[in-house]
Amino acid sequence: SAVISQKPSRDICQRGTSLTIQCQVDSQVTMMFWYRQQPGQSLTLIATANQGSEATYESGFVIDKFPISRPNLTFSTLTVSNMSPEDSSIYLCSVSTSHTGELFFGEGSRLTVL
Amino acid sequence: GENVEQHPSTLSVQEGDSAVIKCTYSDSASNYFPWYKQELGKGPQLIIDIRSNVGEKKDQRIAVTLNKTAKHFSLHITETQPEDSAVYFCAARGSGGSNYKLTFGKGTLLTVNP
Numbered sequence: 033s034a035v036i037s038q039k040p041s042r043d044i045c046q047r048g049t050s051l052t053i054q055c056q057v058d059s060q061v062t063m064m065f066w067y068r069q070q071p072g073q074s075l076t077l078i079a080t081a082n083q084g085s086e087a088t089y090e091s092g093f094v095i096d097k098f099p100i101s102r103p104n105l106t107f108s109t110l111t112v113s114n115m116s117p118e119d120s121s122i123y124l125c126s127v128s129t130s131h132t133g134e135l136f137f138g139e140g141s142r143l144t145v146l
Numbered sequence: 147g148e149n150v151e152q153h154p155s156t157l158s159v160q161e162g163d164s165a166v167i168k169c170t171y172s173d174s175a176s177n178y179f180p181w182y183k184q185e186l187g188k189g190p191q192l193i194i195d196i197r198s199n200v201g202e203k204k205d206q207r208i209a210v211t212l213n214k215t216a217k218h219f220s221l222h223i224t225e226t227q228p229e230d231s232a233v234y235f236c237a238a239r240g241s242g243g244s245n246y247k248l249t250f251g252k253g254t255l256l257t258v259n260p
Contacts, residue, residue: 033192073252074235074250074252074253075190075235075250076250077248124189124190134180134192135192135248137182137189137190137191139189140189
């Protein structure tokens with residue numbers, strides 16, 4: 033399995049600000065994804081991070097709110113823009129080595145918006 | 147799209163007893179069913195998975211069974227230990243155009259009492 037590092041691991045932010053979360057993988061992977069896990073809830077896919085092109089967003093998530101970059105096969109960023117308390121969640125980077133392979137998760141970035 | 151139901155939402159057992167968590171899925175084309183364990187403050191960890199061409203898979207104290215006809219799959223943990231206490235998530239992945247996407251259940255909080 034790949035080793036996935038996320039930064040920051042946690043942060044407390046003010047309403048109206050933006051925060052960028054970084055995800056670094058120790059090997060080249062085919063697929064990278066960003067999930068959100070609201071407090072006490074399950075995992076919801078935000079988007080698929082596509083290398084060198086715009087991310088593919090799931091229903092209910094838009095690029096203006098969650099811009100994503102993936103400049104290469106091992107690195108991606110997720111920005112949570114113009115934050116409100118409702119954005120308080122764990123944001124998880126996940127990777128897969130193939131379209132039918134296993135999905136692995138990072139440790140998550142725990143975001144609290146005041 | 148795919149819908150995954152997971153039961154029970156909480157499960158408390160005595161150390162040494164067995165624990166069973168059940169999930170049902172809606173998309174008969176789904177062909178991959180992983181289980182994740184999430185400990186407090188950590189990201190989800192893949193613990194076992196099963197593909198649709200197999201009815202059962204075991205890994206030491208953990209086993210997963212799949213009934214394609216009934217569209218349900220279950221996680222079995224035998225000889226439970228306190229370190230098995232965590233939230234467990236089931237998931238399903240279809241075989242359609244977006245075949246990399248996992249749909250997660252809502253999770254089961256397992257507590258193993260010493």
